[in-house]
Amino acid sequence: MRIELYEEKCCGGGQCVEAAPEVFDQREEDGLVVLLDAAPPPSQHAAVRTAAQLCPTSVIHLVEDD
Template identity: 55%
Template sequence: MQVTVDQDRCCGSGQCVLTAPAVFDQSEDDGLVRLLTERPDPAEQATVRLAAALCPGGAITLRDT
């Protein structure tokens, strides 16, 4: 799985950080998503998929590799 984020679509809700904190973080400056890893471990993939589904801005894109 490869993860990308679009900060222009991020609304700073933080759902991704709460759901998958090993993969996502939030900037302290503007509250926007920060991607910690583009290729999460297989054990994290289910929570990353959930984080993408919960994102109100649709800022998270997943691609199976």
């Protein structure tokens, strides 16, 4: 799995950080998403999928491995 972000659409809701704190964070100055790991280990995949589903502006795009 690889993660791509459309940061310009982020509203700073923080659901991604709550769902997958080892993969996502938020910038201090404006609360927008920060990607900590663009290719998380399999142990984080379920949390990342949840984060993508919870994102109110759909900024998280998942590219699944073949």
